[in-house]
Amino acid sequence: METVNETLKNQVHQWLKENKEEGTKLLQSLVQADSTQGNEANAQGIVIDTLNELGLKVDVWDPDGKSLSKHPNFASSRDDFTGSPNVVGVQKGTGGGRSLIFNGHIDVVPAGDRNQWDDDPFSGKVVDGKMYGRGVTDMKGGNVSMLLAIKVLHSLGVKLKGDVIFQSVIEEESGGTGTLAAVLKGYKADAAIIPEPTNLKIFPKQQGSMWFRVHIKGRSAHGGTRYEGVSAIEKSLSVVEHIQQLEQQRNERITDPLYDKIPIPIPINIGKIEGGDWPSSVADLVKLEGRMGVSPEETIENAKAEMEDWLEKLKHIDPWFEEHPPQLEWFGARWLPGSIDQEHELMQTLVSSYRGVLNEDPIVEASPWGTDGGLLTEVGNIPSLVFGPGVTEMAHFPNEYIHIDRVFEVAEIMACTLVEWCGVQVE
Template identity: 70%
Template structure:
């Protein structure tokens, strides 16, 4: 066994320049929503050269729209391809999906960037640029892991399905399209930016809107009206109580360092239109965290039932109940058993390569892992080299060392998970030894 480990380690050392160059070219191809074609072409060419069976297609918006888990601000995906590359196993091993998204969020205010957001500039072992951490660095780790196996003549028994998908940042339509195209596996790994922590659980989330009613009056006689702003304070406190109740149920040690495992965030408030009038309507919008153990529907129902109970807090709401709406984006939660064999595999190989125990936590945000788990029936782990803190921020960067260490861990994990045919030279050695006898 030491043999192939040494080879992989050496191969990755020898291919740092090639990997760095690939990552830089990917960062320099700005793949914001609708502009993924350039970066996907680089990916497709690379995996074709590596000898994978390549599948490229434009997701069918019409078909996707019918699916209950579809969400995107668009339903037309011309020139926004998904790219999948399959390395078929020899048979008898476990299969795996390696999923990474190619889309990046917009670069925002360019004045906040020290360099061009798509420079791919390298300083002090870091590469900079939009998407380098979220998650082109992780994608390169996947590619290098597969390439390391290929070029060292390592044959796996199980299938490896590499996916470069669109739309993760906008609701997961790319991964959903891959699931609907039939791609499933025994497990999945998604190298989103976790700072190399291992996330067997991911918080899901949904957006909601609450409309709070009041009754208008002139501000000089405000006591003749009912302020929707004051009533909103009651609603906010009521929602806080729900958050407390929901989080009190969560006792999973994965959350021991998380103050609020599934927060309910109120992000937007807007109400009233005249300083001298008592406001009769306030609109609030927020994000409800969804636990890995619950369904979106359960969470929705709990919120709806809880809001109905507010009439017990304040009689006003009997005749003027808050109106609850679900809108916009939602991210399905994900969970895999911490004793799942892929977890053990990943932890083992992390220790092997990094020489220390990995941090295992639950993530506070969703990934496409929720869709893979709940729609694709493929339990998923999130583990990647990117820097969590700079995702979506100016001067996004990644530590190049982490890209290569992650590639090595994943390569070894693939061998352990999928199973490996004896190496040709080992076979030769066995044959030679037999001949000797």
């Protein structure tokens, strides 16, 4: 294995220090470009400009929902991606080196209740070394770390032997169609790094997950004689509690030490509830929508079957459910669980770069959420790991932020990783 020589290492460090303001501005402009589902084009425009400046060969396309939706690994809440471009930039190596994918998603989840944000969710405001905004930690900060890693080597005139493939994908937050489209278009490599918000932990295992919907029936009646009806809202309380019990059971089974510090390794999150159509009527239908975590030790299919069997048991709790069984469907997003061998050379390279930059050992854990790593591995056969500068706890939160210093630390570690993994052409 090549190791980064001290001179180059110092040059990388120095360059990142000197270009901190410019790098911070790049992140800020990306955060200010609201890229919730369907609105990705502006943020992708900034990525495209940056890749072009660095001399990468840039490919931009709206994924074709019609053909992608036939793929067994397609899972999305939509099948028309018009106006939601996927971007891949390729930096050809001089030859003879290993190739690496940098994969980051450009889409961000909705801002939620704006009253819970101290500032505009897309402000990109910087206070005390932290930048605020929806998506800054999940995962535009990580994307900028990758861009800076490429940029610093480019600026220093370092020629890598292996190819670097930068994927700025859409739809990670709803099932990975962007990554699926990139892999199917042939953008593969010997390994991949995904800088999701791990707070500089290395995640060799990634939890899978999928979305579900439960329809719970009641029987309508006038609210003034509500005892003549059956409230789907009241029934839905039982269903929520029942699902909470399943979550508890499934998590008691998890023994992998990589999950030791995670309170709920594979959560079942009920994220949406909606039911009834009139304040004065008894609600006859409630819809729950949620996300079920899938352990790397099980398959999507097993997890689905367990949920299905569990909901069947509701009829023993309340006879109403015998005649009106809640209907379960799996819809929209799905992330395959994934894992990379902890002895894989990319793991070693990353750990070594981490030590070289931060003078300490990294924390290695399992990811508490799904990433596009499962798709890269399953569909592209590309060993993938997750490592990034964002703060897990702030992902999908109001007042989401990132420590700007972390973005530059990860950029430095990634630059060293590129050098070690891809190799440098000495002229």
